[in-house]
Amino acid sequence: MKWKVLIAEDEEKIRTLLQLYLEKNDFAVILAKDGQEAIEQVKKHSPDVLVLDILMPKMSGIEVCEKLRKDHRYRDIPILYLSSLSEKKSIISSLELGGDDYVTKPFDPNELIARINANLRRIKGKNKKNTASQSYEKLTYQEIKIIELMEKGCTNKEIALKLSLTEGTVKVYNHILYQKLQVKNRTQAIVRAKELFVI
Numbered sequence: 001m002k003w004k005v006l007i008a009e010d011e012e013k014i015r016t017l018l019q020l021y022l023e024k025n026d027f028a029v030i031l032a033k034d035g036q037e038a039i040e041q042v043k044k045h046s047p048d049v050l051v052l053d054i055l056m057p058k059m060s061g062i063e064v065c066e067k068l069r070k071d072h073r074y075r076d077i078p079i080l081y082l083s084s085l086s087e088k089k090s091i092i093s094s095l096e097l098g099g100d101d102y103v104t105k106p107f108d109p110n111e112l113i114a115r116i117n118a119n120l121r122r123i124k125g126k127n128k129k130n131t132a133s134q135s136y137e138k139l140t141y142q143e144i145k146i147i148e149l150m151e152k153g154c155t156n157k158e159i160a161l162k163l164s165l166t167e168g169t170v171k172v173y174n175h176i177l178y179q180k181l182q183v184k185n186r187t188q189a190i191v192r193a194k195e196l197f198v199i
Contacts, residue, residue, distance in 0.1 A: 002028040003120055006047040008038035008064065009082065010056045014105075018051065021109040027116075035059025039067060042074060049116055052099075054083035062097055069098040078119035082107065137180040139198055146173050147193045150186055 005027045009015045012033075019029045030045050032038040036058040042050070050068075052061030059067075061081055068074040080101040101115050139147070142163070149159045156170045163170075178184060181192040193199045 002026060003049065004028045004030060004045060004047040005116060006030040006032060006038065006041055006045070006050045008032040008035065008041075008050065008056060008061065009053040010034055011053075014053075014082075017109065018112070021113060022116075025113050033057075035061065035064045038064050042068060042077075046073075047077065049078045049080065049119055051080045051082055051112070051116070054081055062099075065098045078116075078122070080112070080115060080119065082112070139177070139180060139193075143173060143177055143180070144198060146170065147177060147189060148199050151190050151193075151199055 005022055007015055007018050007022070007029060008031075009018065010033050015031055015033070019031065022029050030041050030047055032041045034057040035052075038050070038052065038056075038061075039059070041047070050064075052064055054061040056064075061083070065079050065081075068077065068079070078100045079098065080103060081099050082103050082105065084105040100119055103112050103115060145163060146159055149162060154162065156167050156174070159165070160167045160170045165173075174186075174189075177189055181189050181196075183189045183192050190199070
């Protein structure tokens with residue numbers, strides 16, 4: 001499945017150039033020539049990422065961003081600004097108003113594509129985390145006790161003593177815990193258990 005990128009840019013030359021580059025890099029491209037059209041296209045196509053020119057007719061890129069950030073359906077779409085405004089103040093304020101990245105004109109299309117990919121990797125990672133947290137296998141009472149003692153810094157030997165188990169049994173439990181939490185070691189297991197509110 002191709003990632004969908006919306007390009008909102010009032011200069012036709014730049015729109016065409018970006019479309020060519022993005023399609024060459026296997027993206028599905030949606031075009032808008034002003035802020036108003038950008039909002040309409042987002043509602044119609046639900047793109048994965050937006051590239052917004054800041055200075056556009058009808059509605060600026062910043063206004064588009066602010067409007068979309070207020071709608072829970074589009075709150076997490078990565079937004080990259082494309083602008084000839086290169087003063088630090090403009091960059092900072094536009095990012096503070098909800099943008100995720102900022103590319104100044106003139107720009108290298110390859111850099112823009114790299115930044116788009118970086119933002120998409122981030123949301124892919126987020127979604128993976130969310131689905132993993134929904135699909136993890138529930139821990140038993142004993143496994144929760146073990147992970148709680150791990151978090152307190154207890155060794156396998158100490159855990160065995162506290163829970164009246166053999167050290168070998170604790171090691172088996174650890175192995176099962178790592179599998180259920182989809183991690184490779186103790187530290188990761190503790191972090192994961194905290195993320196899932198197990199401990």
